[in-house]
Amino acid sequence: MCGGAGAVRIASAMADETTRDRLAASLRRGDLATWPYDHAYAARAADPRALLAEARSVVCLAFPYSAPAPGHDDALRGRVSRYAWSRDYHRRIGEMLAGIARRIDELFGRSVTALACDTKPLAERAFAARSGLGWIGKHTNLIAPGLGSFVFLGEIVTSLQLPIDPPLRTHCGTCRRCIDLCPTGALRGDYTIDATRCIADLTQRTDAIPRELRARMGTWVWGCDLCQEVCPPTGRAPQAGDPSNAPLDAEAAAPSLRALLRLRSGEFKRRYAKTAMGWRGAAVLRRNAAVALGNTMDPSAVPDLAAALECDPHPMVRGHVAWALGRIGSPSALAALAARAEREGDPGVLGEIRLALEPFAPASRLDA
Numbered sequence: 172m173c174g175g176a177g178a179v180r181i182a183s184a185m186a187d188e189t190t191r192d193r194l195a196a197s198l199r200r201g202d203l204a205t206w207p208y209d210h211a212y213a214a215r216a217a218d219p220r221a222l223l224a225e226a227r228s229v230v231c232l233a234f235p236y237s238a239p240a241p242g243h244d245d246a247l248r249g250r251v252s253r254y255a256w257s258r259d260y261h262r263r264i265g266e267m268l269a270g271i272a273r274r275i276d277e278l279f280g281r282s283v284t285a286l287a288c289d290t291k292p293l294a295e296r297a298f299a300a301r302s303g304l305g306w307i308g309k310h311t312n313l314i315a316p317g318l319g320s321f322v323f324l325g326e327i328v329t330s331l332q333l334p335i336d337p338p339l340r341t342h343c344g345t346c347r348r349c350i351d352l353c354p355t356g357a358l359r360g361d362y363t364i365d366a367t368r369c370i371a372d373l374t375q376r377t378d379a380i381p382r383e384l385r386a387r388m389g390t391w392v393w394g395c396d397l398c399q400e401v402c403p404p405t406g407r408a409p410q411a412g413d414p415s416n417a418p419l420d421a422e423a424a425a426p427s428l429r430a431l432l433r434l435r436s437g438e439f440k441r442r443y444a445k446t447a448m449g450w451r452g453a454a455v456l457r458r459n460a461a462v463a464l465g466n467t468m469d470p471s472a473v474p475d476l477a478a479a480l481e482c483d484p485h486p487m488v489r490g491h492v493a494w495a496l497g498r499i500g501s502p503s504a505l506a507a508l509a510a511r512a513e514r515e516g517d518p519g520v521l522g523e524i525r526l527a528l529e530p531f532a533p534a535s536r537l538d539a
């Protein structure tokens with residue numbers, strides 16, 4: 172154990188051409204089209220010397236965060252991925268890594284370390300796999316023996332020459348549970364993912380969620396854990412037991428969708444700034460709440476959706492609210508859509524209203 176980590180291994184910091192090529196192939200396929208990555212990024216992420224010019228070793232750490240999803244009795248609640256319902260892991264792990272790195276630097280009387288956890292240009296899974304910390308599963312997450320895939324990764328890149336650990340030879344064999352379960356078909360089965368279809372990515376994007384994928388998102392409002400929840404080695408791993416991985420409160424893991432649909436900036440900062448879902452802003456969460464409410468198919472959500480269709484200041488949110496009302500499709504939902512169509516000034520939202528009404532109305536009325 173090291174600073175709260177469940178496992179530690181060391182990889183060579185030599186540039187990794189296979190990783191660079193895999194990243195480049197993924198970019199060519201458009202798998203990461205929602206991310207600002209390019210071929211220069213692929214080269215940097217495959218070479219730890221982009222973080223520390225003298226890098227010789229990469230200390231790879233896995234921090235387990237598995238925790239049971241709390242139950243709730245209200246149907247109009249959303250789901251938040253485990254990684255985002257507690258205090259922001261970037262800060263928690265960043266502080267731990269910084270503490271260890273400070274001690275190493277002090278020991279050597281100079282700076283011999285650089286840190287990475289999620290936000291730096293380093294292909295963390297690839298270096299973790301190279302170090303034998305775990306293996307890449309068909310859901311593309313690193314699975315650490317005995318810990319499963321609910322592990323955050325963090326790295327200390329160092330100019331010290333440390334003893335290198337060998338990679339593991341384990342793989343998923345014939346198991347394809349994650350592939351068969353993924354509602355959006357994001358996982359290809361060859362250990363690659365089309366991230367533009369991954370529900371985790373859909374909940375984070377700042378533009379419209381593709382219409383054909385909305386109905387498949389269930390009630391996820393931030394991230395998604397489905398592919399890992401069915402992963403056998405992840406299921407067998409013990410719950411982490413570390414209280415810092417528990418939900419901040421019941422709302423953090425299963426927020427009221429009605430409340431989320433009304434969320435404004437001040438409340439967003441108060442509730443979410445301390446979590447890993449505190450960076451995209453309130454409108455993205457309102458949009459996600461609208462899609463989730465549509466997917467409950469519960470007519471009791473209509474008054475809240477109808478109010479949002481009238482009042483939400485953000486056209487993207489109103490557009491997804493229109494979709495949700497169409498998905499519920501009750502008489503009151505259709506009436507709210509028809510009434511708004513008379514007043515809506517944004518052409519994008521008007522388009523969503525028309526598409527939402529289309530299955531219910533003769534074409535001649537919509538053309539009018």
Ligand code: B12
Binds near residue numbers: 292371
């Ligand atoms: C962009 C990103 C995303 C995107 C794209 C995810 C993806 N699969 O590519 C989105 C938003 C979808 C996402 C979602 C999630 N993410 Co994310 N994400 C990242 C980020 C910032 C970059 C990943 C990246 O470059 N992807 C591009 C692909 C091509 O690269 P890659 O996944 O790293 O894959 C490499 C290795 O797998 C390697 N490889 C090694 N051995 C082998 C063997 C074979 C056979 C193959 C084919 C490949 C292979 O090849 C690939 C290219 O180098 C990393 C942090 C980082 N800097 O690395 C976190 C990171 C990968 N995410 C993380 C987490 C926790 C998640 C979520 C679980 C959060 C959630 N619950 O919603 C989901 C998981 C979804 C999923 N099934 O992947 C963790 C993963 C921990 C783990 N155990 O693997 C990371 C490492 C952050 C961290 N520091 O903990 N994420």
